[in-house]
Amino acid sequence: MSADNGIYILVTKDQHRRVNEYTTINTFTGIEAYRVAHAQAIDNLEWYEDNQPYNVGYFLHAIWGDSEVFYSADEAYAKAKEILKDVGYTEYGIGFIERTQYRFPNH
Numbered sequence: 123m124s125a126d127n128g129i130y131i132l133v134t135k136d137q138h139r140r141v142n143e144y145t146t147i148n149t150f151t152g153i154e155a156y157r158v159a160h161a162q163a164i165d166n167l168e169w170y171e172d173n174q175p176y177n178v179g180y181f182l183h184a185i186w187g188d189s190e191v192f193y194s195a196d197e198a199y200a201k202a203k204e205i206l207k208d209v210g211y212t213e214y215g216i217g218f219i220e221r222t223q224y225r226f227p228n229h
């Protein structure tokens with residue numbers, strides 16, 4: 123397991139589209155959602171998927187649970203660049219993690 127850091131954009135296929143803090147819309151077919159976070163040891167996601175799949179939702183929520191939701195890759199990337207500027211240096215820069223097989227666990 124690694125302790126290297128980066129800015130990671132998680133791509134999931136969410137069933138609900140967030141309109142504002144209090145309102146979501148059911149998309150029925152799903153919509154790609156992007157969440158951005160500065161994280162370490164992101165390779166632990168694969169470890170959880172291989173060894174403890176029942177904890178994947180917890181891991182996703184622990185890393186991206188407080189992240190703003192974007193519905194555009196460009197907007198998410200702009201946010202990632204903003205975070206990178208604040209953080210300064212990361213080992214892996216900005217990366218996308220595509221997990222569209224997951225529905226992000228809501229609060």
